[in-house]
Amino acid sequence: MASIAKRPDGRWRARYRDAAGKEHAKHFRRKVDAQGWLDQETSKLVTGMWVAPTKQKLTVGEWCDTWLEGYGTRRKGTVRQAKTHIVVIKKTFADQRLADVKPSAVKAWTAQLQETYAPSTTYAIYRRLAQILGDAVHDGLLPRSPCSRRTSPGQAKPRPYVASTAQVWALYDAFPAHLQPAVLLGAFAGLRVAEAAALRVVDVDFMRGVISPAIQYPLEPLKSDTAKTPIPVPDELALQVAAAVEASGGSTIVTDVVGKPTTPWAIERAMRAARDQVQPDEKRGVEKLPDGFRFHDLRHYFASLLIAAGLDVKVVQTRLRHASATTTLNTYGHMFPDKDKSAREAIAAAFASRADSLRTKPS
Structure with a gap:
């Protein structure tokens, strides 16, 4: 439920309740501003883009620390690798609010990583950021993750060296x-x-x-x-x-x-x-x-x-x-060996069988 009411001091108070029933309010000098804010917040609620005001100030660095605590149940080597990735992530995004991380910033960041790290390492660090921000969405801290196929640096797939x-x-x-x-x-x-x-x-x-x-x-x-x-x-x-x-x-x-x-x-x-x-x-x-x-x-x-x-x-x-x-x-x-030749031979055998049957067909 949402409403706008005029206060005794002449200011307009806009109010709405979130999905949990908690009330949120804000005051404005003009009614049109109150209505605009109210429409924006209720639209976010309907589309699933709403984030609680108390969570909007959380930074990437703070969320990384919280996320790592929950990730600590993994194997020691897995956790150690995650900590290494997070050190790199924090160098750029530590003080930024989660909501302020834009796809363009992620794409520029991965381009910088490629100047320092191998393609496979760059991709691994990017995937870690995508994982962390994806969990932030799951926890209701972000409406959507800025990481997507468009921001991904691409996974390098070099062919392994095979010794003789x-x-x-x-x-x-x-x-x-x-x-x-x-x-x-x-x-x-x-x-x-x-x-x-x-x-x-x-x-x-x-x-x-x-x-x-x-x-x-x-x-x-x-x-x-x-x-x-x-x-x-x-x-x-x-x-x-x-x-x-x-x-x-x-x-x-x-x-x-x-x-x-x-x-x-x-x-x-x-x-x-x-x-x-x-x-x-x-x-x-x-x-x-x-x-x-x-x-x-x-x-x-x-x-x-x-x-x-x-x-x-x-x-x-x-x-x-x-x-x-x-x-x-x-x-x-x-x-694995090329199967094109085998496929052609299999089809050719079917044609050969047809030819043989026509040759032996009684006139």
Whole structure:
């Protein structure tokens, strides 16, 4: 309900009630101004664009802090990444009111980010801002988010570098002996670096040839239930990993020099050192690895092995422990063989069958 009444002092008082029944009022010298304000506020209520006056002063920085408190139930690594993104967001928007952040400002901000960060990082930070402002809309702090397809910087999708088998074995040879199992787990089982560092001896069934990831470094649950999918491995890999375990005597597959559990950072340091040691060798078919080659690129090699073997996308998805086939196709779709020729041959066979039937048709 809304109304306008003249006060004893000659001013006009406009009043309305929000959806919760709370009354809001404002005074004006002229009735036409009171009516204009009242029409504006009631229109916002009807269209869902209304925000409580007490919430309109909330800044982006204040809301980020509140949002982060609720986000703290996620995994430590996920929360740590969110905090890193928020530091960047606050540098530009901390003191701005939520309602004052316009799409044009978001677009200009992402353009500035691209001057400093890689496209993938820029997109990740932008998505964090979109997530935070989207939750502000859900909480009734904003009528609508300024982030949309028009403001998005676009998600970079560079094709992953796929090492050759010769390069992978050259890396293996260049790794310290106690960390060599990590190369095997990444290249031939597709484990991520945090999974490889935390893989325990009890997580591997050496007799059946099955690796069952259960935790990731540092003794945290895996990122999803899909990541727990058992990975079948050949006897050759199981035997080589078993030999490494016997030599180290540790409780984990990958260890430090004294047989204690290692860390992802130790593995990545070894990767950088080994990467630089791998030199071109025409006889062995080894090419120099790119400077940005990292442990996760061994996982791309694992995917390439599966695809080259002719496995379909659902099998590849399962072996990589992706949540959906979409993720697999978005990352490795270009590796799957071109089916145009097969499609043409299938249709041509139908035409050939028709031609054969006409030739043998009784006259």
